Amino acid sequence: MNYFNTLPLRLQLEQLGKCSFMDSSEFNGVEKLKGKKLVIVGCGAQGLNQGLNLRDSGLDVSYTLRQAAIDEKRQSYLNATENGFPVGTYEEMLPTADLVLNLTPDKQHTNVVTAVMPLMKKGACLAYSHGFNIVEEGMQVREDLTVVMVAPKSPGTEVREEYKRGFGVPTLIAVHEENDPNGDGLEIAKAYAAGTGGDRAGVLLSSFIAEVKSDLMGEQTILCGMLQTGSILCYNKMIEKGVDSGYASKLIQYGWETVTEALKHGGITNMMDRLNNPSKITCFEIAEDLKTIMRPLFNKHMDDIMGGAFSEGMMADWKDGDAKLLGWREETGQTAFEKSVAGDMEITEQEFFDNGILMVAMVKAGVELAFETMVAAGIKEESAYYESLHETPLIANTISRKKLYEMNKVISDTAEYGCYLFANACVPLLEDFMKGVETDIIGKGLAADNNGVDNMALIEVNEAIRNHPVEIIGKELRGFMTAMKSIL
Numbered sequence: 001m002n003y004f005n006t007l008p009l010r011l012q013l014e015q016l017g018k019c020s021f022m023d024s025s026e027f028n029g030v031e032k033l034k035g036k037k038l039v040i041v042g043c044g045a046q047g048l049n050q051g052l053n054l055r056d057s058g059l060d061v062s063y064t065l066r067q068a069a070i071d072e073k074r075q076s077y078l079n080a081t082e083n084g085f086p087v088g089t090y091e092e093m094l095p096t097a098d099l100v101l102n103l104t105p106d107k108q109h110t111n112v113v114t115a116v117m118p119l120m121k122k123g124a125c126l127a128y129s130h131g132f133n134i135v136e137e138g139m140q141v142r143e144d145l146t147v148v149m150v151a152p153k154s155p156g157t158e159v160r161e162e163y164k165r166g167f168g169v170p171t172l173i174a175v176h177e178e179n180d181p182n183g184d185g186l187e188i189a190k191a192y193a194a195g196t197g198g199d200r201a202g203v204l205l206s207s208f209i210a211e212v213k214s215d216l217m218g219e220q221t222i223l224c225g226m227l228q229t230g231s232i233l234c235y236n237k238m239i240e241k242g243v244d245s246g247y248a249s250k251l252i253q254y255g256w257e258t259v260t261e262a263l264k265h266g267g268i269t270n271m272m273d274r275l276n277n278p279s280k281i282t283c284f285e286i287a288e289d290l291k292t293i294m295r296p297l298f299n300k301h302m303d304d305i306m307g308g309a310f311s312e313g314m315m316a317d318w319k320d321g322d323a324k325l326l327g328w329r330e331e332t333g334q335t336a337f338e339k340s341v342a343g344d345m346e347i348t349e350q351e352f353f354d355n356g357i358l359m360v361a362m363v364k365a366g367v368e369l370a371f372e373t374m375v376a377a378g379i380k381e382e383s384a385y386y387e388s389l390h391e392t393p394l395i396a397n398t399i400s401r402k403k404l405y406e407m408n409k410v411i412s413d414t415a416e417y418g419c420y421l422f423a424n425a426c427v428p429l430l431e432d433f434m435k436g437v438e439t440d441i442i443g444k445g446l447a448a449d450n451n452g453v454d455n456m457a458l459i460e461v462n463e464a465i466r467n468h469p470v471e472i473i474g475k476e477l478r479g480f481m482t483a484m485k486s487i488l
């Protein structure tokens, strides 16, 4: 049963609005978990990378996998054993565990938690990195068990890379209020977040509900769905207009990473400032048009996430053996962009901006719409920022590795399903808009013979960009992150 939908509106709003930025003085490293036995269920994208960080932070980490994964020496078994972790069956590992980290795919959570729970010792703690099972499926956990969430706002690969750089990724933590029998859930979640490096990048004390509703919205829209939509449409347009396919392929595959890198340093303002004045004004206007066209789709995704229609649809697909997910994955693999090969020509960093005005506009429109839609639904600006602007470059990095295949492989199955759902609606939605697109905004850039602009128009555009609420909260949060980095 959908737990969120069982709550009265007053509590729904209270939970959605839970979000406070924690000060680094509130953390005491991994002390609370020192000497405790941490057992991770599953060794995939999050499982492996979080486990490596937790062990490097001085904690006792081992893995439990389903019997078949051990017997068949599957990838998860190899991930754990080749990295020197103890691995065992549920019966061998769970009865002595103090903290069990459920890092299996969301669709398996009901099965996994049902199998794991009876083997857990009295008073132990069960942790998640995404609250879907609790919020959307209403999983009831044994009363003596504490239930917490530590949700990194990043793919597993970046969780590890940032830790190795001596830092971490922003993380949401929460305690399931119905399962905090010893009153120490928050201390456990804080120590777990510190063990992954999250406390060095910024931790939001949130709720299972706020995490689920914001995470689903971010991944379906700007983080994955929008980048997939943009990749398909921009590539097709360039080919239609006679741009060399190797150039088009390269502009897109590496373009998302290059233009969104600017977001990390100075948000949308900095990304737009990378364009010359006429390109910036053109880009701004395109983004405004895109926002008008796509706003109803963003609203639909938010409404379906809030009301439960999204999770109901996805769970029906789980029951149907992932028929839709697998079909969409196959279709994505057959798109012209995915089959294209990047050329070996050089594209300078600046050229990605100059010749990718439409891509910049799609990023701007997608980030702002996702942020605006989440905030309008009751999600706090800090969470909305992490789930829109902050994480976009981290996902864009995955496309530069192996295109959409890599992005959809690295993200969770839940995110992958939502990505296809959005892209399959957004590509046709933008069909008419794309008919009017020429190579000046994708592929070749504006003619450089006249760089003049109207002063007032430029001032208005700059003001609008800089005063968007995502820029205001973003500046504050990036300031915290820079301050933390300089302390280390």
Ligand SMILES: NC(=O)C1=CN([C@@H]2O[C@H](COP(=O)(O)OP(=O)(O)OC[C@H]3O[C@@H](n4cnc5c(N)ncnc54)[C@H](OP(=O)(O)O)[C@@H]3O)[C@@H](O)[C@H]2O)C=CC1
Pocket: 041, 042, 043, 044, 045, 046, 047, 065, 066, 069, 074, 075, 076, 077, 102, 103, 104, 105, 106, 108, 111, 112, 129, 130, 151, 152, 153, 154, 155, 156, 157, 410, 411, 412, 413, 414
């Ligand atoms: N992917 C990401 O970057 C992010 C994921 N999350 C969340 O983290 C959690 C884990 O996701 P993710 O890392 O993507 O998962 P993966 O798909 O990468 O890994 C799944 C692991 O679980 C194991 N597994 C699968 N089915 C079962 C089962 N029925 N019983 C036991 N083990 C099983 C797999 O091993 P095997 O099949 O070999 O048994 C594999 O080791 C999810 O809740 C997700 O929402 C949160 C933030 C980001």
Ligand SMILES: CC[C@](O)(C(C)=O)C(=O)O
Pocket: 152, 153, 154, 155, 156, 215, 218, 219, 223, 224, 391, 395, 410, 411, 412, 414, 415
């Ligand atoms: C953006 C997708 C994500 O939410 C993530 C990496 O944060 C996921 O579920 O994989």
Ligand SMILES: [Mg+2]
Pocket: 152, 153, 154, 215, 219
């Ligand atoms: Mg996420």
Ligand SMILES: [Mg+2]
Pocket: 130, 215, 216, 219, 412, 414, 415
């Ligand atoms: Mg997710």
